[in-house]
Amino acid sequence: MPTPYNLKMEDHCTTCSHRGSRPFCDMAPAAVEALDASKYSSVYPKGSLLFVEGEQPRGVFMLCSGRAKLTTTSTEGRTLILKIAQGGELLGASAALLGRPYEVSAETLEPSQISFIRRDDFMRLLSSFPEACLHTAQALSEKYASAQREIRTLGLAQTTSEKLAKLILGWVPGGETTSEGTRLQILLTHEEIAQMIGTTRETVTRLLSDFKRKKLISVKGSNLFVLGQQRMQDMVSI
Amino acid sequence: MSQSIIESELATSETPRRFAPGETLFREGDDANGVFIMQSGEVDLIFSPRNGEPKALRGVQPGQVLGLSCVVTHRPHDCTATARTECETAFVRRDDFLRKLDERPATWFSVLRFLSSDVNAAYDDIRAMSAR
Numbered sequence: 001m002p003t004p005y006n007l008k009m010e011d012h013c014t015t016c017s018h019r020g021s022r023p024f025c026d027m028a029p030a031a032v033e034a035l036d037a038s039k040y041s042s043v044y045p046k047g048s049l050l051f052v053e054g055e056q057p058r059g060v061f062m063l064c065s066g067r068a069k070l071t072t073t074s075t076e077g078r079t080l081i082l083k084i085a086q087g088g089e090l091l092g093a094s095a096a097l098l099g100r101p102y103e104v105s106a107e108t109l110e111p112s113q114i115s116f117i118r119r120d121d122f123m124r125l126l127s128s129f130p131e132a133c134l135h136t137a138q139a140l141s142e143k144y145a146s147a148q149r150e151i152r153t154l155g156l157a158q159t160t161s162e163k164l165a166k167l168i169l170g171w172v173p174g175g176e177t178t179s180e181g182t183r184l185q186i187l188l189t190h191e192e193i194a195q196m197i198g199t200t201r202e203t204v205t206r207l208l209s210d211f212k213r214k215k216l217i218s219v220k221g222s223n224l225f226v227l228g229q230q231r232m233q234d235m236v237s238i
Numbered sequence: 239m240s241q242s243i244i245e246s247e248l249a250t251s252e253t254p255r256r257f258a259p260g261e262t263l264f265r266e267g268d269d270a271n272g273v274f275i276m277q278s279g280e281v282d283l284i285f286s287p288r289n290g291e292p293k294a295l296r297g298v299q300p301g302q303v304l305g306l307s308c309v310v311t312h313r314p315h316d317c318t319a320t321a322r323t324e325c326e327t328a329f330v331r332r333d334d335f336l337r338k339l340d341e342r343p344a345t346w347f348s349v350l351r352f353l354s355s356d357v358n359a360a361y362d363d364i365r366a367m368s369a370r
Contacts, residue, residue, distance in 0.1 A: 072361060075369040082364065094354035097347075103361050126346070130339075133346035134310075140353040141307035147360035148316050154367045155295040156287045198368045237289040 004043040005111035010064055012036050013115075022088035024062065024135045031129040038121035043113050050091065050106040050114065057095035057102055059118040063087055066112020069192065070104045081195040083146050084109065084188075090139040096122055097136075109187055154198060156238040163197040164207050165235045168217070172226055180218070181225040248275075248345075251334035257281075257321035263304065266318045270308030272331045276300045279325030284318040296363050297322065303352050309335060310353070 003009050010016040013036040019025045025032065041064065044050070050061050053072055063085055070083045070091070082104060085091060095102040096119045108114075117125070125132050157163045168184070175182040186193075190208070191201045211217045216228040226232065255274070257263060263274055266286055281304065282294035298304055298319070308315055309332050330338075339345055 072365055074365050078368065080364065080368055082361065094357045097350050097354045098358070100358075103358050126350070130343040130346060133343065133350060136350055137310045137346070137353055140350065140357055141311045141313075143357045144307045144353065144360055145311070145313070145316060147357060147364060150364055151295055151360065151367065152285045152316075154364065155293055156285055156290070158290075238287045 005045065007043055007065060007111055007113055009041075009043065009113060011041070013039070016064070018064070018088065024088065024090050024139055027129065027131045027135065031125070031131050034125055034128060035117070035132075038125060039115040039117050041113060041115045043111060044108050046108055046110050048108045048112075050108070051095075051102045052105045053103065054101045057092060057099065057119055059116055060093050060096050060122050061091040061106065062115040062117065063089045063091060064113040064115055066114075067109045067187075068106050068112060069109055070106055071195065072104045074198075078198075079195050080198060081192060082150060083143070084196075089142075090136065093122075093136055093140060094143070152238055158237065160197065160199045160203055161207050161210070162235055162237065163199070164193070164204065164211075165216075165232045166238065167193070167197055168224070168226060169229070169232055169236065172229065175226065178225070181227040182229065184224045184226065186222055186224045248328075248330050248335065248338055251330045251338060252328040253330075255327050255329045257325040257327070259321055259323055261321045263319040263321065263325075263327070264315050266315055268315050270305050270313065270315055270332065272329050273306050273309055273335055274304040274319075275328040275330070276302050276304065277326040277328060280322040281319050281325060282322045284320055286318065292318070294320075294322075295367070296360075302356070302359075306349065306352055307356065310349070 010018065013019065013025060013032050016025065039062065050068065065087045068085045068091065069081050070085055071079050071081050074080055091106050092102060126136065153163055153166060157166065171184050172182050175184040190204045194201045194204045212219065216232050218225045218227060263281065276298055278300050281298040283296040283298060284292045284294045286292040304319055305315065339349065
């Protein structure tokens with residue numbers, strides 16, 4: 001059956017093929033049924049804004065499939081990408097729990113299936129199922145750990161090339177091993193990579209050329225091959 | 239939901255712990271064996287590179303709970319916590335903390351709000367650091 005963007009739609013949490021591998025959704029049947037009954041699921045195209053920094057929280061967003069960038073604005077007005085959220089991540093939970101404006105903005109990077117849960121329904125789910133509280137606590141802890149890693153990079157990295165090498169190495173576990181090296185599909189622009197490491201697009205373009213010249217990486221279309229993983233690791237002191 | 243609620247829920251499990259300036263509450267890489275509820279004083283969070291000098295990149299104030307995310311996820315500490323000034327804390331062992339959550343599920347709401355505040359505080363620090 002045709003679906004928007006050819007995405008494989010999961011209509012119900014109870015029958016979702018991803019459930020066992022998604023920490024938040026892997027709950028007892030009664031909790032999953034309650035989650036299923038309270039969600040509104042839709043497909044969003046690339047570039048959809050789910051919520052924006054400063055907006056009053058309407059609810060939480062489960063990224064069922066696809067990817068989204070979480071961004072904030074520095075005190076100087078520069079956009080920073082804090083995290084690339086992957087399928088299975090819960091977005092907007094801290095704002096919903098505190099009843100305070102969203103601290104970040106969330107925008108899809110590719111066509112994505114998103115389930116929205118209204119704030120009242122989310123709070124009711126948590127009140128009824130302690131397991132949902134545990135999974136939400138784990139989701140928040142993961143966000144905190146990710147923010148701490150970002151702080152480590154911002155505070156300890158000596159150079160921008162070290163930050164870029166660390167970023168690329170962080171993608172390697174999700175890559176594919178090939179005879180040419182580890183293949184990574186990069187769907188980010190140079191501008192977005194710059195926003196992830198707190199630099200300019202021009203610097204990212206220059207550093208990627210430098211990495212290519214040193215045969216640390218090669219680039220073919222949207223594929224980036226990591227050729228010198230150990231040499232890149234040696235560049236990173238954090 | 240305030241610190242007093244999480245403290246009152248956990249009161250029977252708490253052990254007071256005082257730290258002099260420069261004393262360490264926990265070290266990066268240590269197992270998280272409990273949470274510290276900060277009552278007075280200030281704590282530095284120190285991050286160590288593989289090579290080079292450790293740096294204090296964040297601070298913790300009274301009202302915050304240290305070690306919460308590591309206890310919830312069973313992960314080792316991702317930084318070292320050292321008292322900047324004289325500190326008073328209430329320490330709750332991990333097993334007691336998790337047992338209390340099982341016994342009193344309502345306590346979860348305070349834990350979730352503390353974790354949410356921790357995430358927001360970390361984002362504030364990132365915004366400030368990237369402006370430097």
